[in-house]
Ligand SMILES: Cc1cc2nc3c(=O)[nH]c(=O)nc-3n(C[C@H](O)[C@H](O)[C@H](O)COP(=O)(O)O)c2cc1C
């Protein structure tokens with residue numbers, strides 16, 4: 199996938215132009231996929247290159263909520279859908295553009311023959327552009343506009359915002375249904391206090407980077423990929439009240455009962471499946487160990503059934 203990080207013309211290998219899916223696409227949920235797959239299919243049928251036009255926000259930006267996906271994982275998911283060109287300027291570069299400037303800019307830089315978006319797509323300064331205006335502006339240019347119907351979950355449109363809310367409430371099945379895949383993290387394994395290992399429940403510690411959306415604090419059934427193998431696992435996300443009194447220290451700790459080995463320096467994928475319970479402040483470390491073992495048994499039973 200060719201990645202262009204500013205608003206500048208794409209270098210295309212052939213004359214067929216592009217079909218461009220437009221939007222922020224955080225999470226690559228089922229609605230996003232419908233828009234992107236629409237562009238990929240159109241491109242295949244018309245001898246064009248499938249493209250995505252999106253934009254980058256600073257990590258501390260509040261504009262699109264907290265991140266569901268890292269830039270790398272977003273790229274990998276979009277590439278896996280068959281997208282060949284990825285145009286991703288900083289938001290500042292496009293913030294003040296009128297809807298007309300925005301559309302003419304994309305059509306020119308992407309050599310676009312078709313533009314794809316969802317029904318809730320907005321563009322241009324103050325989000326003034328609508329899908330109707332997009333069609334009006336594109337008609338004289340001979341550029342086709344395809345507005346994809348909103349993908350629904352429980353009779354309401356899916357959005358990245360709804361997925362964030364589901365995660366905040368610990369409703370993993372809803373988040374996963376809207377994502378069309380398990381909610382997952384892939385962060386580097388950090389050194390912890392080493393207490394888990396002493397207790398016989400070693401954990402990988404992963405830290406959510408600033409600006410990322412965290413699920414509700416508590417204990418989850420997860421599975422973890424090491425190499426090419428998926429292992430049932432149990433994850434505790436939060437402040438570890440039994441062993442830590444600093445409320446600002448939040449960790450995501452995963453115990454993988456059927457694996458032993460050194461995972462420091464790796465970034466295993468941890469997929470979330472179900473919220474079990476809130477974390478507790480236990481009086482003894484034996485009780486903490488029993489809680490972690492219990493969650494691990496639940497995880498193994500969950501995947502044994504699946
Ligand atoms: C499945 C699971 C559940 C956990 N539940 C709790 C909990 O209820 N209360 C708590 O204080 N810590 C909980 N933790 C975090 C443990 O305190 C932590 O993993 C342990 O102290 C080891 O930390 P270390 O990796 O820094 O050595 C949980 C961890 C896991 C993996």
Ligand SMILES: Nc1ncnc2c1ncn2[C@@H]1O[C@H](COP(=O)(O)OP(=O)(O)OP(=O)(O)O)[C@@H](O)[C@H]1O
Pocket residue numbers: 220221222223224228229230232233262263314315316317318319320346347348349350355356357358359360
């Ligand atoms: N449920 C959906 N069905 C189809 N297309 C969608 C859906 N949700 C968003 N889109 C489209 O996907 C593209 C990217 O959407 P974008 O990430 O900007 O918004 P979103 O998913 O609604 O998230 P947010 O809640 O942050 O607004 C846009 O073209 C948008 O219209």
